[in-house]
Amino acid sequence: MRRQNFAGLDVFVAERGNALLATAVFLAGSRVAGEDLLQAALERLMRKWQRVRGDPEGYLRRTMYHLAVDQWRVRRRRPEVLTDVDLPARSDGTDDLHLRQALLQALAALPPRQRVVLVLRYWEELSEAEIAATLGCSAGTVKSSASRGLARLRELTAPGRAHEELISGNGAER
């Protein structure tokens, strides 16, 4: 069926799958949830495949953004803390490495909209206006979500509290 009705999908996923999965993981908060998010978005892409073949990645990404924001509505699942992040050793020292790991863990603990806004702003490199247009909200909402998200990240990664709180789940949205 895939070959017959979804010509080119295999190639698209093979070429862009890793990048899409990375975005999905950031949006969803864990590898498992990210794969699930990507699966859901791919399924929706299949529904529209004949119509969006010109820009499947754009459609897929927009779908993931919206599903990530709406995840509380979709199912009872909640993001898991990104404890499976395994960052490679870098030459710039362990402090930075630990901070980055803590930031990704803290990101997973944010409410969905704040997390999605930060991913769009700092990973997808969209402007606030572009994010507002993408998510269908005002630029003010984007600005406040980003501000609150960064503030929360700063709290959660403050020395002496971040890892324990996050891993125990106390910092995660319930």
Place this chain on the structure above:
Amino acid sequence: MTDQLERQLVAGFQDYAADVRLGPDVLDAATARHHRRTNARRAVVAGGVASGAAALSAVLVLGGTGQPPAAGPPPAATAAAQTPALRLAAAAAATGQTSFRLRLTLTQSYDTGRLKGYRESQDYEGAFDAAADRGYLRLRGTPIEIRIIGERVYTGRPDRDAWRRPMPRSELADVLGAANPATTSVFEQLTIDPPAVLEMLRHLGSVTPAGRSGSGSAAVDKYTFTYQVEADASTATHRVTGEVEIGVRSQLLARISQQTTTVGANPAIADGQPLTWRTVIAFSGYGTPVHVAKPGA
């Protein structure tokens, strides 16, 4: 501090993304998910759950018709004189003119074949006041609530007073579909016109009285039906079986259950695994007050 935090966040993204690898099973899983959805949709489009959807749509949509609530059960002689199909139609119409609680259970499962063991089920509980044309559905196990008020549908979390922008009633299917594609299928096939409901019930095929069970206010008359859905371009011929229960005293719908199993028209190409589709709609609490407020009001 913020600048450094932002830089480190970007670096964290880049570090993680540099090593992440997509497994081959993600696309396979997405494809299987798509097959399940299309298979279920085809079952519905082909008529697999048409009667349940129609009956539910009748009670959800008939509100606002200006008709008064049912005054009470019809004379027994009248009910007895009706054919089973007409009795079903009358019960559906009467149910659509009162208020009630309802529970909707949708189950899809692969009972045989390579995907045997897969099962997915969703439960909605709610209430609807047809006269006031408003009601609600709650997805069990979640804080999600869907409020139907006239021509508007509101979806949100009452516990957080967080609501999405209202949608037109016509998009109720999409709202429910967010929780489950199969639910979308059910509601996309709404038969909202009472004469159409009647016509549909008349065409259920073979409707057979199946006796009475229960006692007192719980006594129901049962009817079974079965009909064949001919093959189309995507779905092989399949047979739908179901049962409708009508309250002996109330003469209102009490329960509708049905089941069908579908495979693709050409299983070697698509939807080769038989998907079994079960739908149960239970009605209760007729006449119960239904309090639904517009969010934010």
